[in-house]
């Protein structure tokens with residue numbers, strides 16, 4: 001038995017919004033029909049009416065569930081190197097506190113309409129929560145190791161962690177240019193197959209660029225404080241992105257996370273070398289750590305594939321995709337909700353290779369169903385709120 005839902009608009013995402021449209025889902029949440037209001041097939045059907053806009057569930061492209069206990073623990077506006085130090089020193093907590101925080105964060109994400117999450121881990125602690133969650137997680141096991149001497153062991157260690165997350169979706173990913181040596185990136189490239197999706201923290205801070213271009217800036221202090229050698233790096237005048245992407249295999253899907261200081265010339269470089277890249281924006285985390293947003297218009301102008309992430313509760317006070325969209329719309333007023341909704345749904349689903357099931361209201365998919373309330377027509381407002389219907 002299907003249930004028929006209608007609202008002021010339905011936004012299927014992969015096709016234009018339908019005024020007064022209807023979407024039908026079976027008892028398992030599978031979409032069995034998408035209709036215009038005048039469709040004769042609806043004649044004898046009982047419709048459940050909502051005020052607002054019906055959309056598919058959100059895809060949160062970037063999170064660290066295992067840092068959920070760190071909400072409010074890290075100072076705002078310090079810049080990235082100091083933020084990283086604070087996370088490393090504050091991250092220890094009891095197993096119970098960590099677990100409780102993850103369970104709550106997972107529940108909150110589902111309630112706020114999130115259907116799919118791309119989630120980074122350094123440990124196996126989140127495996128159980130994920131296995132029991134209604135959310136579909138893709139887990140990225142992070143590789144860290146700036147000292148070339150440790151490169152060989154790290155990939156095998158990551159494999160061990162990855163094993164705990166099966167049979168769910170997993171891959172091994174370098175953490176960031178500033179935390180992975182060239183040798184580690186090459187070793188990873190040798191050991192993964194073409195299906196392994198990478199998710200790399202990229203140009204979250206201009207200090208990353210300064211380090212690789214000139215070997216100057218706050219990362220020198222960061223390495224010194226943490227006893228990490230950077231002797232193997234020579235200043236080469238190139239930004240952090242160019243210093244990492246060239247050592248990763250060309251055929252693998254790559255998600256670039258943050259991109260707060262990514263310039264058009266970086267995007268041109270990625271396009272020129274023919275990489276399959278998605279740019280994941282986490283605006284509230286950028287405001288939290290660096291006090292600024294990426295220049296989103298330049299990504300739009302160069303027609304990049306954009307997706308949305310929340311990052312973790314170490315750098316955000318919510319794991320709420322709608323709040324991320326509000327932050328974007330407040331700063332970039334000429335963007336339409338239709339555009340940013342595609343970033344928050346189908347683009348993330350495609351990036352994680354889950355668009356056969358998620359990311360749009362199409363027959364045969366089970367993407368979840370959300371009601372976005374208090375919009376102004378199809379324009380997002382500060383008061384807009386999300387309610388999960390399915």
Ligand SMILES: [Zn+2]
Pocket residue numbers: 062063064120201257311312
């Ligand atoms: Zn992150």
